[in-house]
Amino acid sequence: MKFYLDSAKLDEIREAYETFGIDGITTNPRHIQSSGKPFLTAIGDIADWIGKEGLEGKEVFPVSVEINPHLDTPEEMTAAAREISSISPNFVIKIPCTPAGVTACRLLEKEGIRTNLTLVFSVSQALWAGRAGAYFVSPFIGWKEDGGEDCRGYIRDIVTAYKNYGWYGRTQIIAAAVRSPKQIADCAVAGTDIVTAGLAVFKEARNHAYTAQGIQIFTDAWDNTVK
Numbered sequence: 001m002k003f004y005l006d007s008a009k010l011d012e013i014r015e016a017y018e019t020f021g022i023d024g025i026t027t028n029p030r031h032i033q034s035s036g037k038p039f040l041t042a043i044g045d046i047a048d049w050i051g052k053e054g055l056e057g058k059e060v061f062p063v064s065v066e067i068n069p070h071l072d073t074p075e076e077m078t079a080a081a082r083e084i085s086s087i088s089p090n091f092v093i094k095i096p097c098t099p100a101g102v103t104a105c106r107l108l109e110k111e112g113i114r115t116n117l118t119l120v121f122s123v124s125q126a127l128w129a130g131r132a133g134a135y136f137v138s139p140f141i142g143w144k145e146d147g148g149e150d151c152r153g154y155i156r157d158i159v160t161a162y163k164n165y166g167w168y169g170r171t172q173i174i175a176a177a178v179r180s181p182k183q184i185a186d187c188a189v190a191g192t193d194i195v196t197a198g199l200a201v202f203k204e205a206r207n208h209a210y211t212a213q214g215i216q217i218f219t220d221a222w223d224n225t226v227k
Contacts, residue, residue: 004196047088066094077104130167142177155190181205
């Protein structure tokens with residue numbers, strides 16, 4: 001399973017890459033807003049950082065960048081996608097999983113522009129992403145679990161459906177809006193390709209209170225051992 005960082009802040013991206021060896025980045029309009037930069041500046045800075053790290057390439061270190069959410073026709077969506085994708089070969093275009101978005105996804109993939117159908121909240125929506133040949137599909141986890149749903153089964157069913165029709169691996173499944181170490185573990189057990197989460201979630205997942213307690217116990221024993 002690959003780990004992507006959900007952020008548009010360069011300091012977080014650098015730290016996540018150096019500490020966790022993240023495999024890619026996902027952004028959305030809220031992340032751009034949090035970066036404090038205009039849209040084109042924020043994504044341009046990420047593209048520059050990728051260049052400095054030697055990560056350029058269509059199959060290396062994907063960065064999902066979302067189109068303007070006001071756009072609601074396939075023609076508008078594809079035009080925006082072409083403009084954004086021209087900035088960096090690493091950019092994958094995030095498009096909402098709406099009827100217009102699915103149509104735009106199919107057209108863009110035929111042109112060789114990689115897409116990420118996002119805001120997916122059901123297995124039936126994920127099926128449309130697979131049929132359209134999306135490079136990524138992003139089923140959301142945190143929002144659904146906030147509403148009381150069990151998301152391990154949700155992701156497992158998408159994985160099973162994709163395997164049934166030969167889409168597994170062709171359209172990679174990004175478990176998105178992941179907010180806890182438990183959700184990371186659930187997605188791994190369910191067989192998702194990728195988990196994307198904020199830096200704080202990855203830090204939390206790396207730690208455990210018993211590990212800290214055990215280190216303290218062993219440190220005390222070491223210090224009190226007869227020399």
